[in-house]
Amino acid sequence: xxxxxxxxxxxxxxxxxxxxxxxxQDMDHENMFWYRQDPGLGLRLIYxxxxxxxxxxxxxxxxxxxxxxxxxxxxxxxxxxxTNQTSMYLCASSTGDNYGYTFGSGxxxxxx
Amino acid sequence: xxxxxxxxxxxxxSEEAFLTINCTYTATGYPSLFWYVQYPGEGLQLLLKATKxxxxxxxxxxxxTYRKETTSFHLxxxxxxxxxxxxxxxxxxxSGGGADGLTFGKGTHLIIQP
Numbered sequence: 001x002x003x004x005x006x007x008x009x010x011x012x013x014x015x016x017x018x019x020x021x022x023x024x025q026d027m028d029h030e031n032m033f034w035y036r037q038d039p040g041l042g043l044r045l046i047y048x049x050x051x052x053x054x055x056x057x058x059x060x061x062x063x064x065x066x067x068x069x070x071x072x073x074x075x076x077x078x079x080x081x082x083t084n085q086t087s088m089y090l091c092a093s094s095t096g097d098n099y100g101y102t103f104g105s106g107x108x109x110x111x112x
Numbered sequence: 113x114x115x116x117x118x119x120x121x122x123x124x125x126s127e128e129a130f131l132t133i134n135c136t137y138t139a140t141g142y143p144s145l146f147w148y149v150q151y152p153g154e155g156l157q158l159l160l161k162a163t164k165x166x167x168x169x170x171x172x173x174x175x176x177t178y179r180k181e182t183t184s185f186h187l188x189x190x191x192x193x194x195x196x197x198x199x200x201x202x203x204x205x206x207s208g209g210g211a212d213g214l215t216f217g218k219g220t221h222l223i224i225q226p
Contacts, residue, residue, distance in 0.1 A: 004155075033213055042201065042218035043156075058213055090155055100146050101214065103155035 003027075006091050006104035013111050019078040021107050023091030029102075030095065032074035034058075034066065037088040037106070049074055081111045114139045118202045118217035125192055126225055133187040133220045135176075135202035143204040145169075145178055145185040146214065150199045159187075159200070197224045 007022040025032065033048040035058075045058030047066040055066050063085060067075045074093075078085055088108050092101040118135040125131060137143065144163045148156040160169030165180035174189045185202060202217040 035216075040218065043216040045213040048213050092156075100148075100158040100161055101156075103148075103157070105153075105155045 004093055004102050004104040006107050008107050011109045013081050017081045019081045021076040021089055023074045024072055025093040029093035033092045034076045035090045083111050086111045114215040116202050116217035118220055121221035122223050124223045128191045131189040131192045135185045137183050137204050139204055139206050141206055143206040146203040147187050148201040192224050194224045194226055
């Protein structure tokens with residue numbers, strides 16, 4: 001069964017901390033994505049990557065960075081966490097054809 | 113830019129009722145269209161898709177037809193069950209497989225009462 005695995009389901013961090021959210025896929029997909037999901041706003045694209053060491057900004061990249069050192073792993077980094085980054089974070093991967101995305105189960109991050 | 117508009121919920125129905133969730137889109141070219149479902153506490157799962165005009169996607173009793181003339185991709189099911197309670201997202205990709213990211217609607221929360 002193919003999978004996208006996010007390392008944590010729930011995280012609580014303090015304001016100003018550096019936060020790493022990890023995502024691993026076992027499907028050999030080229031493309032990987034990070035979204036955040038907020039009530040009333042739906043899903044918004046933060047960053048994506050279509051190859052190792054490649055990254056592209058999505059719609060809301062401010063306050064975030066990413067790392068893709070290996071094809072299967074895509075990390076989202078909050079350089080200095082703030083309370084407005086409290087959200088559900090969803091990782092996804094795709095092959096680039098029309099089969100859609102495979103999503104992880106999400107990480108609910110609370111910044112206090 | 114691209115956008116997806118879908119009816120916001122919650123939508124509350126009784127079991128065995130007919131379901132329609134409206135979705136319209138704005139995009140350049142000929143996008144691919146998707147419906148995703150999110151059950152409580154889980155990530156999103158692909159429910160169905162259509163890649164060209166007049167295509168009908170179907171899965172688990174749900175259907176949606178790609179209507180280019182009305183830029184719509186409405187989700188329907190003839191008889192809903194309590195287990196269909198979830199949040200449903202309409203999405204589009206104008207880059208074929210979505211290599212540049214999917215554009216999502218805000219989601220429709222569906223509640224089915226026994």
